[in-house]
Amino acid sequence: MSLFGDISLLDNCKIKDNTVNSFTEVTNGTTISRGGGVYKDGRGNLNFDKCIVEGNAAYAVARGFGFFPNGFSYGGAIFVAGGGVTATNTVICSNIADGDSSVSRGYGGGCFTENGLLELINCTVIYNTANARGAFSANALGGGLFKQPNSNMTVTNSVVYHNKINGQSTNSQIHGDPTVTYSDIQGAFLGVGNIALDPKFVDVACEYHISSDSPCIDAGDPDSATPTFPNDDIDGNLRPQGLVYDMGVDEYKVVVEGTVNIDQLWSATFGGQFSGEFIPGDGLIINDMCTVIDENNIEYNVKQTYTLIDHDKKKFPLGKQKTRRGPGHHYFVFEATIPADAALGKAKIGINVQLRKSGKIIDREFRSIPIYIK
Known part of the structure; x- marks a missing residue:
């Protein structure tokens, strides 16, 4: 061409x-x-x-x-x-x-x-x-x-x-x-910040994604504010995920996933306080910022996204505030991006839960849910 x-x-x-x-x-x-x-x-x-x-x-x-x-x-x-x-x-x-x-x-x-x-x-x-x-x-x-x-x-x-x-x-x-x-x-090249280490791609041939132990993670230019640097990677993941940019096209993304039964959370948190009059905007509200504590007891404040799944297994993307009115067989699925330096293995995710009724917050609580960082 x-x-x-x-x-x-x-x-x-x-x-x-x-x-x-x-x-x-x-x-x-x-x-x-x-x-x-x-x-x-x-x-x-x-x-x-x-x-x-x-x-x-x-x-x-x-x-x-x-x-x-x-x-x-x-x-x-x-x-x-x-x-x-x-x-x-x-x-x-x-x-x-x-x-x-x-x-x-x-x-x-x-x-x-x-x-x-x-x-x-x-x-x-x-x-x-x-x-x-x-x-x-x-x-x-x-x-x-x-x-x-x-x-x-x-x-x-x-x-x-x-x-x-x-x-x-x-x-x-x-x-x-x-x-x-x-x-x-490979073989080294003179220049600031250069390394000469196996990038540890996840596979051979033209597979360009890096594995969790790649030396390219957080090894890019620390001046991530440089205007010419891309804001995301080849897959559309935001850069940087960790402290600084990764080297190469792939910004390594550690994701934790889990499912929480809203009815169980509702009952355990607020004792089933769902009787009475509800107006639009009332219900169980879960904020989009959460705290992740890894197995080394290091805390990370991260942003998460949710999908609400109803009893018919229909999925509904949710916005910044997650509202569900009344009881029922509902679940929310959370996904949070964790910094690359968080320890893999057993961890906990802390979410802030509020109960709103008649337009007022009548109760709030912090819940800790076991997760696994993979």
């Missing part, structure tokens, strides 16, 4: 399984293939958000009449010839810069910048490959990213890992001198 001029935003899109084959014969039979997924020309700017660029190939086919035909492939996923490209919450995975002959050389299995600017913010660049063949097998560079001297590249809050050279795992994840900060780079 070639992109020319200003394209303000590609949002929630997938660019997958495209191939650029170059048969162009130049002097000495040199052929060049650029940008298997995206070729960005020198005009205007392009922004990606929540996109997946997967399985694309820049494939140089050396077909020349000279004695030394050559094939060069640049940027299996994205080639930047000029202008500006900014990617946030974008996965660049399983792309390849390759060729078909013993004189083919690949540079930048994921992205290649010739001129202009490439910015990667909270991106995950994984399982890309740059190949070189025959006598030039040592010439493949930048399994993940390749920056030419005349271009600019910045990488922030991102993961560049598991990219390969000639099909083999390598520490040559990035070639050139981009500015890289608060990112997880």
Whole structure:
């Protein structure tokens, strides 16, 4: 896909399984293939958000009449010839810069910048490959990213890992001198806040979600107020969930779930005080802020969402105040997002419950409910 001029935003899109084959014969039979997924020309700017660029190939086919035909492939996923490209919450995975002959050389299995600017913010660049063949097998560079001297590249809050050279795992994840900060780079890369630790994805291939023990959690830039940082992750979860941003496209979210029988809660809390006159707005009210106490007795104030399920098993989303008038076979299901540093295992959730009748709060109580943080 070639992109020319200003394209303000590609949002929630997938660019997958495209191939650029170059048969162009130049002097000495040199052929060049650029940008298997995206070729960005020198005009205007392009922004990606929540996109997946997967399985694309820049494939140089050396077909020349000279004695030394050559094939060069640049940027299996994205080639930047000029202008500006900014990617946030974008996965660049399983792309390849390759060729078909013993004189083919690949540079930048994921992205290649010739001129202009490439910015990667909270991106995950994984399982890309740059190949070189025959006598030039040592010439493949930048399994993940390749920056030419005349271009600019910045990488922030991102993961560049598991990219390969000639099909083999390598520490040559990035070639050139981009500015890289608060990112997880295999083999290490000089820059403020960078780490070189297995990101611990939950699965292989292009699975980009991180597990609960990932070193990328709370390891991003502590200045989360930076305007260019995304407010959410690739799944729409708010950032940050913990103290600071996570690295990569996934903001790790710990969720506790539970079900409470409202009738039992009503009786246990207020002794069944549901007789008399009720008006709209009366009933059992459960506030949307709660306290979670983990197994280490550390308290967290968190916000929760609810769904009310009636006796016919119909679900009703509830707002900030949760009201149910009178008794009946009703339940509310709560879901609360817990900071990533809360201890897993047995815990308690505390909810503030009020009883309102005739427009007045006649009783209130704090209830503690056992939960399990998983």
